[in-house]
Every structure is written in structure tokens, then in C-alpha cells.
Amino acid sequence: MTDIDDTTAGLTTADARDGGLDARLVVDRGPFRLDVALRAAPGDVVALLGPNGAGKTTALRALAGLVPLSGGHLRLDGASLDRTPPESRPVGVVFQDYLLFPHLSALDNVAFGPRCHGTSKAEARAEAAAWLERMGLADHLAAKPRRLSGGQAQRVAVARALATNPRLLLLDEPLAALDARTRLEVRVQLRRHLAEFEAVAVLVTHDPLDAMVLADRLVVVEHGRVVQEGAPADIARRPRTDYIAQLVGLNLYRGEAKGHTVRLDAGPAITTTEDLSGEVFVAFPPGAVTLHRDRPEGSSARNLWRCQVTGLETHGDQIRADLAGELPLAADLTTVAAAELGLVPGAPVWATVKATQTHAYPA
Template identity: 85%
Template sequence: MSHLRKTTNDPTDDGDRTQGLDAHLVVDHGTFRLDVTLTAAPGDVVALLGPNGAGKTTALRALAGLVPLTTGHLRLDGTALDRTPPESRPVGVVFQDYLLFPHLTALDNVAFGPRCHGASKAEARTQAAAWLDRMGLADHAGAKPRRLSGGQAQRVALARALATRPRLLLLDEPLAALDARTRLEVRSQLRRHLAEFEAVAILVTHDPLDAMVLADRLVVIEDGHIVQEGTPADIARRPRTAYIAQLVGLNLYRGQADGHTVRLDAGPAITTTEDLSGPVFVAFPPSAVTLHRDRPTGSSARNLWHCEVSGLETHGDQIRADLTGELPLAADLTAVAAAELNLRPGAPIWATVKAAQTHAYPA
């Protein structure tokens, strides 16, 4: 994704606007402790991913100043914000439910930010009109939130956040309230707006597709700590926890490699294409698994396990079978194949995976 990285010659600016975000967020909340380090350059879009309760929203609220840091630091463009109240931070926030003022029009919702930053009513409304036009909402300037569709409300909320020209944009599940069809359209629009945003954007989402499409870099948080970070391609290819593997749709195991054989920490051995030694992860997609009602003979697959069907669910246009037994795994197959195998919970099944379809990498 390309970014338009703008510079400024405004002598009143504090700090170095080219530095971006430098944060060590430590928040103690009862028995839960968040301890994450986040850095991002201007123009970067970073997605925070993780299961419920991992600490993503706490991190976002700490960046916004809505949750105080127990310790650590928060610097934006070289300026410390640790003790700066939320309303004085150069931060824009788009909340999950948008939080538009119901009694104000779209125009006045967007104008609210510039007004709070000292602009006159006329100046603020002129700026707001320009932002609504940029969002393709010029014809809805006079509409109140109840008259807007979900996608339109999302764009008004984004315009309101951007109208103050923030140096940090925070988006909390910005597409979660949309139906599937609207989500597809708005995701594309949001990607374009983020590509044009010259400062740092931090996105919290549960949706891996949102993260993969919108972000340059993913930061995965579990139990208040970062467990993996990298580009979407890196994360998808080399997951390092069960949560990430499930997120990107892979079977993932950990074990000790000796050449092309990996002895799993809990379970049998897996034959892989890579020649490695020491602690490794092994991953393969559910589509790489072939199921057999009887033990196959003459199969070229080097990996063969006797399993039991524990559950079946529709997965896109296929059936996903969850298997237990010698090796817990997920397998994808067509509805026709599932019927021919007479798959049902409790049924015994043989699973094979070719070594060429596995991927092993250092743990």
C-alpha cells in the first residue's frame, strides 16, 4: 500500500512530525496487565489483532488517553503525551458504533472537531463540507445520523475524526457494525482514505480480512502481550500461536525437527519438505488434508493418521471437518465428498497429507 507522506513548515508545530508513534503501554487493570510496545512511522497503518480480552481495546484507549498508563511512555512525533488530557491530544478516534451526535446533521457532526480546536463556526462548516465531499457525502450534509445508512454513518465518523488533522488515527472495529455487502464497499473506501492519510493509523479488528486489506503491519496481542508482528504475508505464512493459525486458516503444530521429520510435542511425527533441526513449527492448510473411509494403500502421502470426526460445519462453499485422534486437525472437503464418506460426528476416518504440502519453519 502506498502512502502520501506530507510535511509541514508550520513554525508553531511542536515536536518532529516525521517521527510517528513511539509507545510502551503498560496498564494494570485488576488481575490483567497490558504490556506492549508499538512503533509506527507517519503513513503506516498498523492493525491490532487478538482474541477477546487480549488487550487490544485497552491499548487503543491508552493511546487515546482514555485509560492512564501505569508506567511506560507515549510519544507522538517526538512529543510526550503521557500526561496530556484526551481532548488536547492530536488524536482522532472512530469508535465501533461511531458515536455520532444524533441531534446534529452530518455537516455539524464533522464540524464539531474543528470548532473544539478554535475554528469559527463558518470555518468549521467549510472544512466539514470539504471532508464530506471527499467522502462522497456532499448530498447528505443536512441529514441527521438516523437518516444515514451504516456505510454513510461510518464515513461521517471518519470525516469527523480526520477533520481535526490528527497525527494519530485510532479505529476501533470500524466495519463491525456493517452488513456483509456494505462492509465490502466501505472496506475498499476506507483503504483508499487510509492510503492518503499522512500520519499514523492504528486499527483494532477481529476480522483477519479487514486487517490483511487495510494494514501494512499486523501486531497480534494475546493475554496483554505481543506474540507476533509482521507484514500480513509474514503472519499468514508463518503463524506462531494457535489463535493466529486459526485466524489465517492453518493447522499448526510445534515439535523438534531432525532432517525431514518433525516429532511433535504432543502427538505423532510429521514428514516435511524442509530439512531442519531443533524446535520448529509445522503448518498446512485444511485443504491439504485428504480423507479416506478405509486405511489407504499405495498412497504417496508420507503422513497418515487415524482420526475421528468431532464436528462438521459449513466453511464457505465447502465442509470443514474437525478431527481428533492421533492428530487433531481441520480438513476441508466438498459437500459431495463429505456425503460419499458418510461423515458424521463420531465416525472413524483416515487423514493423509503429502509432505510437499507442509511448511516447517524455526520456532
């Protein structure tokens, strides 16, 4: 999908002009071209999700005014920002590395924005103290950034961005600099703060869990284009590209449906419970795949393929087996099951999937 019509992104054009974000971001950078449409209502949290080099950060920098548009438009609450310099935009930015001023205290870091907008020093510091208290940092007002933990620094950066009362909040990989343990805690806190934010928030991430937890709507970008967008649950259930399928942990195929049979573009047929006709996707989780050393006799599974193990890796508390052969796929099984099957790279196996565990939907 290369273009978004006026109603598919959650707002009509008229609604977007009345309030919220209405943008088509076209940026040419050498051979790379970004062309992404974004619309969001006040209170929406939108996540831009995609692989490295997809154009996510370029889109965020274009919204902030740090990268000029080659074409398209950018409107916020009905006002055009196309020619507005970055410092004059009602936009708050939380950068991946937070970029706190190392020589300023947490209090003065947050007060910096209001001061730049003409607020007196005393009033700006009072506003900053209130924001830090809301972030649970009332005991750290005087702390310099080097004295703060990663989670604390992240909350100071969010407070600094919100202290100017922006109408658009931009977050560039806001949890990437945190260790796994801190990330879990801060993700919950950030979700609460975003839920209270009354304007538009746009989040850039490559982490599907961050996107699923923090955002109301996902916009998936690949090669500078929007390939899918919608509610997190809808995208997780109906991925439309291999990248999205890998993110949400599904085997994904495309083919021609005739009744309950889908003949794949490259490979065998898959039997499904859905009765469809025409171009479709078929998806099923790796956990739905059962592996056998010998061809199973009397199996109730309608889908049976001969494969070969090409790779094994730990995946959570299970083993993920990558398989090639009649149908390339991924299978999850317990460590015990992998040992009993004697799985090693190169081992031949039979893979089965019940039709009831597949999901087919129009392409």
C-alpha cells in the first residue's frame, strides 16, 4: 500500500483539520524516498513500526521540522507547519538518548523549555517541579543527569518535552537505552503518562512489544511506505508482510483460495477452516506445528509436509526450529520434545498443522 485515502487512517480530512495531526510526509534523500501519510486525533498514540532503514526516524524528524519536506503537507490542529521552523512548532521531542543538559539539574532541564517560551525563571521552575512530581521524581529535583538512573533520566526527558504543553509529542525509541528490567517498569509508567496526554503522540520503535503496549494504532513502514496500519490486535492477527509476521511470531503465506484449500504462490496447498475465494493470506503460529521423525500414520492433520531442520535456537522457554523443504516454516517445541526427536541441523522431519489452527483472510 503506497497511499492512504482520507478515511483509512482513523480520521477524515475534515476532522484532521479541526484538531489533531494531518500529514503526508514526502522526503527525498538520495535514492531513498519517504512517502508516509499520518492522521491522528487528539489523545491518540500512534506507533511507527518498521525495520532499520524503513524511514521511521526520518518521518519523526520531518514532523519535528529537523528534516525539510520534499512534498506533501503537515497540519497540526488545522494550522500548516510546512514553513514553521522547529523552535516555533508546538512539538515536544523525546530523543532516544534523551539529550539532557549534563550541566543542569533535573529541575532546570525541565524548566528550560518554558524559559525559552518567555516564562519567568521562578514560574518555569515551579512548573518544572510540578511535572517532576507527577513523574515521581520530587526527590530528584537537584540531581544532575549523571546521578540519575536510566529510568529516571527517561522520565525527566518526557517531563521536559511535556513542560511546553506541546500539541504533538514525538518519542524516538524512548525505551531503547534501558536495560530489560528497567524497560519493563518504565514501559508501564510511560503508558500511563501517554494515556493522560491530551494531544497527539507519535512513537517510533522497532520493538513490537513497545508498540503493542504503548500505542492505540500501529503504522508499519517498510522501504519508506506504509504497508499496513490498524489497531495492534488487528495487525497481530492479520499480518500482511513477512516482516510483520516475524514481529508477531507467525508463519505467513500467500496464495489462491478455492473453498477450504489455499494453493500457495510458492509451495504446496494448505487446508483451512475458512471458506474463501481469490487471493488470501494464511497464517499460523510456530506453536501450532507438530514435528515427527517418521511420517505419521492416521494423523487427523490435513496439512502434512516433509521438511529438513535448517536451524535451532532458544526462543523463550522453548526451542525454535527453522525448517526448509516442501513448506519453509518455523516450529516451536519444548526442549524435551526436541531431544526426543533428536533434532539437529540437517535432520529430516515431518511437519503437521491442523486446519483449525490456521487463519486465512483476504489479501
